[in-house]
Amino acid sequence: MSRKHLHVVDSSSFELNIPEAELELMEEMISAYEVRRLGSRNHKQKSVSSDTAVIRSFLTFIQKAPWNATTDDFDAWCYQIGREQKVATNSQRKYQSAVQGFYRYIVDNVKFQAAVLDRYNLRIIQLVTEENKIPHVHERQRTNERPAFTHQDFESFIGAIDVQIVEAYKFNSKEFLALQRDKVMFYSMYVMALRNSECCDLNLSSFRSNPNLPEFGDYGFASVWGKGSKGSGPKQRAVAIDHADLPPLLDWYVNDIRPQYLQKPHCDPNEEAFFLTERGSRMKSGSLNYRFKKILGYAGLSEKGFVPHCLRHTFTTHASSAGMSLEYSKIKLGHEYAATTQTYTHCGDEFVNREAVRYAQSIINRLSDDE
Structure with a gap:
């Protein structure tokens, strides 16, 4: 056994x-x-x-x-x-x-x-x-299994989708529609720091406006059902959309891309799922993983050990490097403890060196002022 x-x-x-x-x-x-x-x-x-x-x-x-x-x-x-x-x-x-x-x-x-x-x-x-x-398995060992994209890797990943969209259009490939959905789906996972299940569970009704960011239209917040803790059921949280280029993508997907998935006779026109498969049904984790691996291949990143969950790590790492507070990232990711969020941060040597120099320089300046 x-x-x-x-x-x-x-x-x-x-x-x-x-x-x-x-x-x-x-x-x-x-x-x-x-x-x-x-x-x-x-x-x-x-x-x-x-x-x-x-x-x-x-x-x-x-x-x-x-x-x-x-x-x-x-x-x-x-x-x-x-x-x-x-x-x-x-x-x-x-x-x-x-x-x-x-x-x-x-x-x-x-x-x-x-x-x-x-x-x-x-x-x-x-x-x-x-x-x-x-x-527990050492948190750093666990996160090493799920590395963060570098800025260059992430640009290559998204860029590969754009290139394939152009190619699919040129050759009238059935991949054309799927790739357009994939760009919105994976960029949403990155910007909103979503788990696979959270992305698949999004509905049309999951989004609402942010009164403080009217320029984002209907896409200021997303209502997400995330993991519970210690045996509790799924917990709902509001995820703020903080990248100005995501709302236009979501709007484009809803108005131009998603309706094409519902045109087949067998599809339910009242389907509430946000991201749809080629059959017009809710995206499942297995299909999401398959599409992710396919794009990694297009981008030449297949050997780097990336999985969709790495997009959460990537958001946290990029946010930390940009100076965003740990508390904000913790709330956005739906973590109970800040220590968990810290393990999602993979800051490279360049960032560490820059922060060390900044801190050392601040001490030198303070000592100079005291003289």
């Missing part, structure tokens, strides 16, 4: 042999934790049920109530799922996080802390820390 399909939990195997009073309090804790996540945290039922199964699996393995567990118990459980069950590393970390999240809740819960202290003269402690938990 493949490692990625191994499961640590089996709901039929939970049998915890502890005193009835302890079992009742434990069940109350787990139930309250589930209610918190499903209610105020708005997490998905599937995610909550999965984590609850892991928590029960852990407690069944150690045969203790949560407040009696020790870090040694947690270590023994980790050894069992890792070395004996040979669960994949990413899954191990997910299970560890499930236990950590539960303990975070009951440690911070005044009611449960008081109940355990009153009945058993104990305090609930957090068992899982970054010291005994599998670390």
